[in-house]
Amino acid sequence: MHPVTISKITARRFVLGRQGLWPGRRWQGVEGTASALRVMEGLQLDPLNVAARSQDIALWGRVIDYSPAHLDQVAYRQREFFDYRGRLSLYPMRELPYWGVAMQRLRQHPRWQQISANTRLLQSIRDELHRRGPLGNRDFAGTARVNSYRGRKDSALALYWMWLVGEVMIHHRQGFDRRYALRSQVAPPAWDWTAEEGEAEAFFSRKSLAFYGLAPQRTWANDVASCLQRWLEPAEDRARLERLVQQGAAAAVQVEGMKGLHFTRSGDLELLETLEAGAIPPGWQPLQSTSLEQAVFLAPLDIVSARGRAKQWFDFDYTWEVYKPASQRRWGYYTLPVLYGDRLEARLDPRLERASGTLWINGFWLEEHAPAQDPAFAAALARGLQGFAAFVGARQVDFLAPGAGPDSPDQAYLQHAWQSFNGGG
Numbered sequence: 001m002h003p004v005t006i007s008k009i010t011a012r013r014f015v016l017g018r019q020g021l022w023p024g025r026r027w028q029g030v031e032g033t034a035s036a037l038r039v040m041e042g043l044q045l046d047p048l049n050v051a052a053r054s055q056d057i058a059l060w061g062r063v064i065d066y067s068p069a070h071l072d073q074v075a076y077r078q079r080e081f082f083d084y085r086g087r088l089s090l091y092p093m094r095e096l097p098y099w100g101v102a103m104q105r106l107r108q109h110p111r112w113q114q115i116s117a118n119t120r121l122l123q124s125i126r127d128e129l130h131r132r133g134p135l136g137n138r139d140f141a142g143t144a145r146v147n148s149y150r151g152r153k154d155s156a157l158a159l160y161w162m163w164l165v166g167e168v169m170i171h172h173r174q175g176f177d178r179r180y181a182l183r184s185q186v187a188p189p190a191w192d193w194t195a196e197e198g199e200a201e202a203f204f205s206r207k208s209l210a211f212y213g214l215a216p217q218r219t220w221a222n223d224v225a226s227c228l229q230r231w232l233e234p235a236e237d238r239a240r241l242e243r244l245v246q247q248g249a250a251a252a253v254q255v256e257g258m259k260g261l262h263f264t265r266s267g268d269l270e271l272l273e274t275l276e277a278g279a280i281p282p283g284w285q286p287l288q289s290t291s292l293e294q295a296v297f298l299a300p301l302d303i304v305s306a307r308g309r310a311k312q313w314f315d316f317d318y319t320w321e322v323y324k325p326a327s328q329r330r331w332g333y334y335t336l337p338v339l340y341g342d343r344l345e346a347r348l349d350p351r352l353e354r355a356s357g358t359l360w361i362n363g364f365w366l367e368e369h370a371p372a373q374d375p376a377f378a379a380a381l382a383r384g385l386q387g388f389a390a391f392v393g394a395r396q397v398d399f400l401a402p403g404a405g406p407d408s409p410d411q412a413y414l415q416h417a418w419q420s421f422n423g424g425g
Helices: 008-018 029-040 054-060 068-077 093-107 110-116 119-132 154-164 197-212 217-228 234-246 266-276 309-314 375-392 411-421
Strands: 004-006 081-084 089-092 145-148 151-153 168-174 177-182 250-255 262-265 336-340 343-353 358-366 396-399
Touching: 004 008, 004 266, 008 250, 008 266, 008 309, 029 054, 029 068, 029 089, 054 068, 054 375, 068 081, 068 168, 081 093, 081 168, 089 093, 093 110, 093 197, 093 217, 110 119, 110 154, 119 154, 119 177, 145 154, 151 154, 154 168, 154 177, 197 217, 197 234, 197 250, 197 262, 217 234, 234 250, 250 266, 262 266, 309 343, 336 375, 343 375, 358 375, 358 411, 375 396, 375 411, 396 411
Parallel strands: 004 250, 358 396
Antiparallel strands: 081 089, 145 151, 168 177, 250 262, 336 343, 343 358
């Protein structure tokens, strides 16, 4: 392998831009939401709704005028996307045949033998879905209690297993609750088939590279294995990646100042070359402002900063602390990284009080390298906060009094930037 060498700035901009976050929003509305989802390759979903759900924050950061109704429209009405995977994510419907390989393997997984052997329960669910569907967990009485975080009734586990193996799909959601239907009632006929194993392996080998943008071998291999539900020895993973490089489908990249090689799709080398020259790739031009003009608050599960990637690419120590006890949190309950330009310069802990329409800023923290003395930075933060408040439907933004929330010495900075932006009010 003869790796291409790039700077870390180029790598950072590529990772952001490949996911539609740099240099600014380049999609708009319902059609833009669908385009963004295709480029992202996968959007992780989460039920928590503190200010907004993670998936909606992710799309707000990429799509002008985004509304959660847009996601509902393209996924559950137009059937362009479907929910799948243990790490619940949204994928383009055209990928369904390739995920079918994992679905077939999960049918034989020992973990689910007790459920798969309960033919009477499974048939009763099929009959009910055929007669009354789409239905949710609560619509089934079950025949036995179980102790699982997937549900408390055997019918809930059976529905989940039927979803994993592709027998049922999520027809729509009420709030965030799933409403299941038989596969034939959800999947368009054009995509209701299963690919050959070799086709699926080739597909996911390329998809994982596109999803991460740049990935070390181990990260890539783990993701492909998870998609295929087939784990391989490291030597076989290396051989598979080397074949992709030899075939011209993948390329090795050396990022200056970082150990080891990263890999990308060979088709993206032109993007890296453009970025390394200091230019913006064609098709990446923002429709309105850039992230230097309006800061973006990243979703807690956004792939550019989740799973340790904030530290890798931005030297930004980020852990989503929502599931930690309050006494163990360093920052806050629902803290979001703040993107300014191509750097993560701060973190924000927002909460929407829906009764009063108030967006509370529970905490705000600047990074040591943040350009706090630059008025343009303060203005970009204020514009970002204004856009976020409008997105979540807040009628006002307010800041906790000193001592009322987490220790946030930079809270006054954001409050001053906000008040200055709004004419001192």
